[in-house]
Amino acid sequence: MxxxxxxxxxxxxxxxxxxxxxxxxxxxxxxxxxxxxxxxxxxxxxxxxxxxxxxxxxxxxxxxxNKDQVLLECVVIGLGQLIDLAEHCRTLPGSGADRLIAYLTRYAEINMDDFGRCVIRTAEEALAPESRARFRHLKRRIDADMRGFIAAGMADGSLAPGDVKLTAFALAGALNWPARWQNPEGEDAPDAIARKLVEFLGHGFTPRA
Amino acid sequence: MxxxxxxxxxxxxxxxxxxxxxxxxxxxxxxxxxxxxxxxxxxxxxxxxxxxxxxxxxxxxxxxxNKDQVLLECVVIGLGQLIDLAEHCRTLPGSGADRLIAYLTRYAEINMDDFGRCVIRTAEEALAPESRARFRHLKRRIDADMRGFIAAGMADGSLAPGDVKLTAFALAGALNWPARWQNPEGEDAPDAIARKLVEFLGHGFTPRA
Incomplete structure (x- = not known):
């Protein structure tokens, strides 16, 4: 038929x-x-x-x-990419640190893409109250994903012990910020920027003995 | 008289x-x-x-x-605090790393204050073209200050070697982000948040041997 x-x-x-x-x-x-x-x-x-x-x-x-609904749709797409990423990374082999690094690197790249960039550049206040509630709800899910990877890596000893919430904010801040400074037409490729930022965040600015 | x-x-x-x-x-x-x-x-x-x-x-x-001029004045105050901070920190004794840590810690605190918070939350596009030019000019000065502390610390060996520009962006991102998540009425004091964030950025998420 x-x-x-x-x-x-x-x-x-x-x-x-x-x-x-x-x-x-x-x-x-x-x-x-x-x-x-x-x-x-x-x-x-x-x-x-x-x-x-x-x-x-x-x-x-x-x-x-309307314009509010268009913006909401844009940030929902960007946040959806981050949620799918977390689901994928949870299935990866290796240690908690391996999964965190895979997650962070792609997270940074998404935030330099059109829709991810829009997520970072959108202040909650710009959205109408109902849209704002949905935006917040999805962002909380991203926070929870990020904290989950960190907590798992601290639990299996592959990450340095520390404050999960603060670590998540520090990592997210460093990897969200390219949405403000990285030039989509610039010479540095997003994947290279992402890799170098994550490498720095893994080692910090203090020299290793 | x-x-x-x-x-x-x-x-x-x-x-x-x-x-x-x-x-x-x-x-x-x-x-x-x-x-x-x-x-x-x-x-x-x-x-x-x-x-x-x-x-x-x-x-x-x-x-x-007008409103544009009021906003410009607010961000100029915030950026002025960061510029004064850099001038002060350049006079501090100790190593390049000591001066960077002093700078970063207070930098993070200022970004949780009213005017510093406004600097971070203000998208350049929100300002009229002339105001935007001044905003950009001052922000470039902050970038230059941050890079100066990092380059000096790498030069005297008190900081791990690396890409000065990328390191500056990573540190700034992590320490600007509290302007988006830290609640001025929340329970965590800005100075404690600042200290913990800088400590994390010094050591990274990889366990030390």
Missing amino acids: DTAPEADSPFLSAEQKRTAREAKRAAVLRAAVQMFNRRGFHQTSLDDVAASLGISKPTIYHYLG | DTAPEADSPFLSAEQKRTAREAKRAAVLRAAVQMFNRRGFHQTSLDDVAASLGISKPTIYHYLG
Whole structure:
């Protein structure tokens, strides 16, 4: 029972329509997130985003909703990448330190990507109250993931003992900050920056004997 | 030739007028910076700031100017504290590492204070182009100070060798981030947080043999 239209049919199948819709939604989100990152959320209007795609603002409303909803969708994508990353890293072999290093390195890279960068650059106050609650909820999950890797590594002795919460904040801060200083058009590749930052955080600034 | 009026004169001396003016300016800046930090710059109006002091918006214009100028003044104060700190720390005795640790610890504390917090929470895009240029210029000076302490410590061997620029970004990120997570009304004192963060950054997460 194959109900798909012929390949050369002028009518789109339900599947083709869904794919086209997803592609349009993704294009709007990509244009929006890049403009938010470059100009700042408050300095960007959906008219500008629409114009950059040659579409109208009502088309954006149709696919995504208002500006707050577009921003929420952008940060949800970035935070989703970090959540998927944590799930993946928990399955890796090796010690707690190995898993933490794998997590941190990719975490830093995601924060230099469009959507991860938007997560870091978005102040909670910029979102409407309901969106803010969802943003906070997801960020707490990222905090919990980060603390989980640290606690596991301290427990198996592969990490130096210490304050899990403070360590998580120090690592997150150092690896979130590139969203503010790293130039996406710059000469240093995000993966190299990520690797060097994590290496520094592993050893600190005190010389080893 | 003492031209100061009698102590019980109903007329203010030039010096008293200057002092009163400075006190009013400082009160407006303190109210504004706290509201910017709590609500976000874009969510704060000068009407709200004025109302919290029982004054009118034109009074704020009189003492400080428009909202952009008020924000610029707030970040200039915060950055000025960091610049003064660097000047002080360069005169301290001990090794390069000693001076870096003194600098970093106080740097972290300032970033949890009202004006330092505002520096970190302010995205460059929020400022008008001219103000933004001044903000960037001062931030570059802070970067240069941080790199100077690191380079000096690496040169005298009291710090582990490494990439000065990357190290500066990692340290700054870890010590700027409390402006986003530390709760001014929370239970952990800024000086204790600062000390623990710097200690972690000195040793990293890898256990020492």
